[in-house]
Amino acid sequence: MPNAHPVDTDTPAEESPSPSRWRAVQPWITLLVRLSMAGILIAAAIPKALDLDQSVYAVRAYRLLPDALEPIVGVGLPFFELALAALLIFGAFTRASSIVWLVMMAGFTFGILWAWGKGYNIDCGCFGGGGDIDEDLVNYPAHLLERAGFVVLGAFLLAFPRTPLSLDAWMRGEPVRPVH
Numbered sequence: 001m002p003n004a005h006p007v008d009t010d011t012p013a014e015e016s017p018s019p020s021r022w023r024a025v026q027p028w029i030t031l032l033v034r035l036s037m038a039g040i041l042i043a044a045a046i047p048k049a050l051d052l053d054q055s056v057y058a059v060r061a062y063r064l065l066p067d068a069l070e071p072i073v074g075v076g077l078p079f080f081e082l083a084l085a086a087l088l089i090f091g092a093f094t095r096a097s098s099i100v101w102l103v104m105m106a107g108f109t110f111g112i113l114w115a116w117g118k119g120y121n122i123d124c125g126c127f128g129g130g131g132d133i134d135e136d137l138v139n140y141p142a143h144l145l146e147r148a149g150f151v152v153l154g155a156f157l158l159a160f161p162r163t164p165l166s167l168d169a170w171m172r173g174e175p176v177r178p179v180h
Helices: 019-050 052-061 070-090 094-118 140-159 167-171
Strands: none
Touching: 019 052, 019 070, 019 094, 019 140, 052 070, 070 094, 094 140
8 A cells, every 4th residue: 555645755854963963063062161160160269269368258158157167168169169170171080070060069059048048148259259248239049040050061061071182081091182
């Protein structure tokens, strides 16, 4: 019996990226994500590292940690951020770095929600500064939206950790730069 619905072979099917195209492009997108995350960490760390007293003050404003831990976190955080940025720049332990990034974003998100829920009027201090501010200057929804974007970056890197120009590739014995 002839086919009641003939297939129109002249009409192109809806175009979608081919798996081979994605395999060729994905590592370069991941490289961009990896370097963007490193840039964000550097932008966050440098102002804090240059004014450690302010960094401690910003941590203290959350009223979340025991008093003894506030200076340790305030002083240690910018250097931890720089170390994580270095791992991302060099592409070393990329999947583990994305997990650390996501845990940090969860902690920062919790801190923002804590401050908001407690009614504190603070600048998060994420990119320097921080501490108690005027109520009119507080914008917790914007900080949470920013964190959501950062979580998307970390989740992408967790799902697709292989990138060109990485120590991870070199440690696996693969070419540092993929050849297509």
